[in-house]
Amino acid sequence: MDMKRMAHSLFSAILFAATLAVTGCTYREIRPSIAIQEAERADIIRFAGLSFQQLAPTVWQHTSYLDLPGFGAVPSNGLIVVHGDTSILVDTGWTASQTDVIIAWAASELNRPIRAAVITHAHSDAMGGIDALHSAGVATYAHPMTNRIAPDKQLTPAQNKLIFDGDGWARNPEDMSLAPLRLYYPGPGHTTDNITVGVMGTSVAFAGGLIKGSDAKSLGNLKDANTDYYAQAVRNFETAFPDASVIAMSNSTAEDRDAIERTLKLAKEL
Secondary structure, eight states, X not given: OOHHHHHHHXXXXXXXXXXXXXXXXXHHHHOOOHHHHOOOOTTEEEETTEEEEEEETTEEEEEXXXXXXXXXXXXXXXXXXXXXXXXXXXXXXXXXXXXXXXXXXXXXXXXXXXXXXXXXSSXXXXXXXXXXXXXXXXXXXXOHHHHHHGGGGTOXXXXXXXXXXXTSBBOOOTTOTTTTEEEEOOOSSSSTTOOEEEETTSSEEEOTTSOOOTXXXXXXXXXXXXXXXXXXXXXXXXXXOTTOOEEEOSSSOOBOTHHHHHHHHHHHTO
């Protein structure tokens, strides 16, 4: 091992220890259940209990885990999108401490500090760690409905609200802080406020909780769902991102467009 690689490895080890000490991560928060989401794969990087996987040259998926009674360690996914010298986060980890790890990983391993973040819906697996972003000075954005719903779920709202046109597309902030994301509201499905994200220049689209894996037996948590419109919301997402061949999702492994067809089938059965 050359001196540069040794220095990098030592820095990563020190950062790993410092992150755990500062964030107070617990085994219960981060224990991964390989059977739930991932096999041992060479392309998955593990760092301080979280997993990171590259989906495209500029797109990484982050995965955090939370033990839920009756379900075991449940994975939650989001994206880190590299743009220039910084990056943009799509959804947080389950907790603030996990989100601290994501912030640290983007800065140390990608050398692309997170400058802004988008929240896709008002559930803990999407915004449970938003306070860590605010503490780190990261600007946060969400649908106005998400910001309105969040306090009722004991969640902190995003600092900024996105503005959507009549066709469901969000305007990028004037400072272009969210470029190259394309943000789309397909209508109520998994939740009334669920938004989806396309990454320009790549084949990746993030469906949040709206889309489930092609092996899904059900649509999961429907407590906040709109079961009457769910199928139409899936169709709208499918139409909005016709060239996306990699579909990333909140609680399933990223895969091809078969996930959309499976979700649509399940939604029609509601």
